[in-house]
Amino acid sequence: MICGLLNDVIAPVLVEFMQIFNRIFRQQICFGGTLKIVVLASMVFVTAGCDYIEGLTKPAVEEAPEVSQPHLKVVKIADDFKAVQQASIYVPIYSAIYYEDRRRTIDLAATLSVRNTDLKNSIILRSVDYYSTDGKLVKKYLTSPVELGPMSTADFIVARTDVSGGAGANFIVDWLASKAVSAPIAEAVMVSTGSSQSISFVSRGETVTQP
Secondary structure, eight states: HHHHHHHHHHHHHHHHHHHHHHHTTTOOHHHHHHHHHHHHHHHHHHHHHHHHHHHHHHHHOOOHHHHHHHEEEEEOOOOOOSSEEEEEEEEEEEEEEEEEEEEEEEEEEEEEEEEOOOOOOOOEEEEEEOOOOOSSSSEESSSEEEEEOOOOOOEEOTTTTTTTOOOTEEEEEEEEESSSOOOOEEEEEEEEEEEEEEEEEEOOOOEOOOO
């Protein structure tokens, strides 16, 4: 909306500006040519800048994890399936952090990384759920369980523009295995970059249930 307004307002002004100076300096062809180039370049700059801003604010088209990560295989858990090992992992997520006081926040992008540490056996990720600061379920990242092969990793992204989780957001990762395995590791990396400062830090998941 803002960029559309800029294009609607600034572009006609620049054209009028060029026409006025062409009338004043119409005998100075070189100057007029240079002016046209400057004005046209300014118009291109405004338009390109707006396109860039709109590109940053548009939400990215999100693919299902098994689509963006082909090594994740969708599986169906049979009714008579007996898990030898299973657990839930709690991973803290900071989609925003405070600085100076509660009124000032910095938005962060977060990457949840779930790593199968077993050299030989696969595990199954049954669910990867994202919760907000007030404990409400924000999003289910998996529509079906997926198999995570030996020594492989699954990534789940919370975009910087997604502020639904807040400073106290978290993931709950439910996993299980048909054999005794080395327990997976789940951790999150939070990142914010800017022209004058960058922030990054890691939070490690903790097993909260061991049925």
